[in-house]
Amino acid sequence: MSHSKAVILLSGGLDSATTLASAVADGMQCYTMSFDYGQRHRAELDAAVLLSKSLGALEHRVMQIDLGKLGGSALTDRNIPVPVKPSEGIPVTYVPARNTVFLSFALAWAEILHAHAIYIGVNAVDYSGYPDCRPGFIQAFETMANLATKAGVEGNRLEVRTPLIQLSKAEIIQKGAALGVDYASTVSCYQADAHGRACGQCDSCVLRKEGFVNAGLPDPTRYF
């Protein structure tokens, strides 16, 4: 079993919790990173703390960044309403360059830790609407990352791993359930309340609900 270090981007949602469980299953020493970026709900940050502990991460960091100050997304700008059903094209919940910013911070920590991998839970469902969830984007980020860092210059290649990228929401849930993820601890809703309870109506809730149905597993989500 390898004990290489990895930085895991952990939002506290279903996908990133499954990604962390995958990294643990790969035998990585896991360092989890979350972001307080002006998102409407803070419950997912509480979830990230719990998940880091329960899944055995060695360290968890929350980075404070003010992407919300730049505006442009329903997730960080309270003047833009969160839609109540899945939208076509790129949704208003898209946060400009979010994954690029998140991966850049993960890269900084990976360089300091001499980590060999960054894990990010992008997947085929997000891919339909968010440009920064596509495989081509991830590959381009990895190429850039290896030109950006001391490690890359010295020939120690960093990998950006996306264990969920080809999976449907149902397949993600089946994978995580097999790896022991407690999905009751995860928060996916775009407008979760302070207790981590979900609206059941936003894009993210609808996808998650359908995922449990299609996976043939009980949905442990708490709705308000």
Add this chain to the structure above:
Amino acid sequence: MSHSKAVILLSGGLDSATTLASAVADGMQCYTMSFDYGQRHRAELDAAVLLSKSLGALEHRVMQIDLGKLGGSALTDRNIPVPVKPSEGIPVTYVPARNTVFLSFALAWAEILHAHAIYIGVNAVDYSGYPDCRPGFIQAFETMANLATKAGVEGNRLEVRTPLIQLSKAEIIQKGAALGVDYASTVSCYQADAHGRACGQCDSCVLRKEGFVNAGLPDPTRYF
């Protein structure tokens, strides 16, 4: 004259001031972005405010990020001393993934503004020690950026422009002087005091001093 929008990364130092002046000379509508990232000196942020006004930027934003919390650099970690002469290899003043993080925030703002370019003042002198100042890195970031964003998906290509990349420090100073940059307002020192006065001894001061000598121009830097 074109009036495309551009986001300019502006530290308040000599290089970024010259980069802003170059963008203005290119006819761009300039939006300047600085970072409060735990660097030892705050004087350069004051300089960035002054330079944005004097060079005609339309808007200036300071992003608060806590890269310093991750450690690993003499610029943000007070346990690592700032060296007193130019070092070999990658210097301890290198901040892990700094330019990647800065460019990612610039990308987020560029996407919101529908900007056509990001300007960054990397140059041939930095290139010798910092991996994220090399032309190959910049090209890889541009490729990644165009896969990351709505604009890229819709075919509106974003450029990452580096007007200083092939210039020596002396050539940068000559270029900026010709464009009217007041270098007395810029702060380059790694350990400048609260009034923006420089130590005259760190890597950055030594390179700057030599630059004015080689440019054949008087050095307006205030030393303490």
